[in-house]
Amino acid sequence: MDQPKKDSVLAEVFGTLAKASIWMKITAIIGMVIFGLSALLSLYGLIKTGLNLSSLISLTFIGVAIYLSYLLFLAAKATDKTAQSGTKEDAMVAMNNLRLYFIISAILMIIAIVLTIIAFIYIYTMFSRLMGGMGGGMFNYGGTTNPYMY
DSSP states (O other): OOHHHHHHHHHHHHHHHHHHHHHHHHHHHHHHHHHHHHHHHHHHHHHHHOSOHHHHHHHHHHHHHHHHHHHHHHHHHHHHHHHHHOOHHHHHHHHHHHHHHHHHHHHHHHHHHHHHHHHHHHHHHHHHHHHHHTTOGGGOOSOOOOTTOO
16 A cells, blocks of 8 residues: 555544544543542542442442543544644554553453353352252252152
8 A cells, every 4th residue: 555545544544533532522521520420429438437348449440430531531632633633643642542441441341241250150159059948949959858848
């Protein structure tokens, strides 16, 4: 691909991204506001109840969410700047911010999926033990001495 054609393709791509940057900014600002309020509520709960693990975990995830919103905002600003200046450096800043945004988002999604699977396994195990201990239906693993079960 020759250089002028490559430059026009990049200009078109970043022009399209610049059109999307307003929505990136809106999403980022709404995220920062919502997660900022969530952080304040978590801090309030932390002050009222004292130091506990669940508050620290929630504050950690809220902090990461605020950082993700900030990265999205930076990417939107860099995309606008790239559309105006057309420099490679501005384009790299925009793409690196988006890359980091998606890497962190993917890692958080993987963590959420794993924790959800663990929670389902835990709940199923507890429910099975509860129903098995009562001698109930499909959860009955045999060995019951209750003559009135069947």
